Amino acid sequence: MAKETKTSILNAAETLFAQQGYAHTSMRTITTYADVNLASVNYHFGSKKNLIQQVLKRYFDILMPQFDEVLHQFEVEKGAKGIESLFLSLVSPMMTLSQVRPNGTELFVQLLGRGYTETQGHLRRFIMTSYGATVANLIATIRRCLPDVNEDELFWRMHFALGSFVFSMASSEALTEIAQADFDEQVDIKAVIMHMVPFVSYGIAGPK
């Protein structure tokens, strides 16, 4: 059946992409893992590049409307606390991704982290063309929390925060292993995010 094959491919692809990266995951590995024929990927998705986008689209289409809703409801509070409050309110939408797929949140952020450094700007363009309005909305809200920070300074800080996010997520498997071994801490993806929110909040807000 068409639907099931397509879904099997998406499920297999996202798992393998998150684990090994995009370049190192071949169509053969995906179709073997999904237990479907090699040719079906190109039949259903046209190309590997398009498959990568479709894998991420499944998540973005659930996440971005929720982000829009959160941003619409958000009451601006100035300073580091306001930023922290804003980011905390984005955590719940992130967590809903695990209802769509087991470990969905973790898979999504890993895919995002890999995509940003591996796909040579393709992912960045895809996000900005498909979900640019939500991104702009988020940036505007952050600006409202930090009206005293120059526009260009804020540009840099937001990219540093994005770096913390995608890198931590791309490396989250290694990081959680170390944390669990060294600190005997129960670590899941939410714990990592909750550690990260204060870090990026105080980094973005800067000296007080």
Next chain:
Amino acid sequence: MAKETKTSILNAAETLFAQQGYAHTSMRTITTYADVNLASVNYHFGSKKNLIQQVLKRYFDILMPQFDEVLHQFEVEKGAKGIESLFLSLVSPMMTLSQVRPNGTELFVQLLGRGYTETQGHLRRFIMTSYGATVANLIATIRRCLPDVNEDELFWRMHFALGSFVFSMASSEALTEIAQADFDEQVDIKAVIMHMVPFVSYGIAGPK
């Protein structure tokens, strides 16, 4: 001549690796760019994986002794200001890499950023086995600046900071282009680092 060929390969490889990533840069591209024979890479370096390590080793061997010296001389000051002062004192050693090679600092940090997410832990292991003492020294110094932060909390914050660093550097070309176009700001690698130091300092130090 042996020496020149080897150096040509290293120079070509680091440029291409930084631009396109490790996986997407083939031996053929490297040898064509370096204007040497295809077989010479394997003659001089044995394998592509070893070539990647040697490219980074050239930089680490210059950088790490300077880090050791800086850490030895550093006078601990507590809080965010101490962290900021520590990181600022590491900037000069970073800048010396541009004396070794044109744009050396930029190339090195891009290679580092790419290596951390692309090489599936190989680079991380190489760094820790070859330069683990310096890394441990750096971590211990940061701990002395922030004695009140839990060990596991500091573990997380340092990795978030590392994420800001390697991601920003891996994306530095795109970021500097945007910054130059949008804010008419003269941007070089040092400017990016100087923007980043406060961000990671206040992120690591946390709320006061």
Next chain:
DNA sequence: GTCTATAGATCGATAGAC
């Protein structure tokens, strides 16, 4: 829609002459 079979390209690595 699903399959087999294979085209067509590219890769890292090496053998062997010079």
Next chain:
DNA sequence: GTCTATCGATCTATAGAC
């Protein structure tokens, strides 16, 4: 140490039978 030639593996993508 440098070259040509090539091996063997792997890849994405597609043609064509069912």
